[in-house]
Amino acid sequence: MNTAIDFHPTLVGPRVLVRPLEAADWDAMFAAASDPAIWTLHPASDRYKEPKFRAFFDTAIASGFAFTIIHQASGKVMGSSRYHGYDADAGEIEIGWSFLSCEYWGGSYNLEVKRLLLAHAFTFVEKVVFWVGDTNYRSQRAMEKIGGVRREGIQTRVIGGAETRNVVFEISREAFQNQNQNQNLQPASK
Helix, strand or coil: CCCCCCCCCCEECCCEEEEECCHHHHHHHHHHHCCHHHHCCCCCCCCCCHHHHHHHHHHHHHHCCEEEEEECCCCCEEEEEEEEEEECCCCEEEEEEEEECHHHCCCCHHHHHHHHHHHHHCCCCCEEEEEEECCCHHHHHHHHHCCCEECCCCEEEEECCEEEEEEEEEEEHHHHHHHHCCCCCCCEEC
16 A cells, blocks of 8 residues: 555546646636536535535535546536545545536546546555435436445435435445456546
């Protein structure tokens, strides 16, 4: 295992750039997140509103693990994601708090972003988990699409002062490597 873990890399894929979130990203990030359709199935369904998104954004900045996702061809901010809950003993980290603007739904952008984040995470963990709202079926389908295996049961956690019900998906390093052995989507540092 690496002794110095880079939790905040810049990752370059064929179409997206995933880089550390910066305070200066506020305007572009809020523009990307201000469509109510993004949050319809999410436990925080009013996150498209400026005060709610400001709290989300500030927490993301404070975490030190959040990313800005940029469409390389246009330079436009597409959304965000982050690492969370690194557990060295369990060899596990979470990828979550992710969203993409609706214009990037339905294609393979989410898959590209997740593969980049997964490939980097698997340089220092054996397993990546994803907590998804128990009624967020769109995100659950997206997790299955990228190879996530659902753990049994419903888990709860408090987000923004409210308890949420979640299902947890996991992807192991071995499963990821097997799934992607013929693809060249290893992250490139910039």
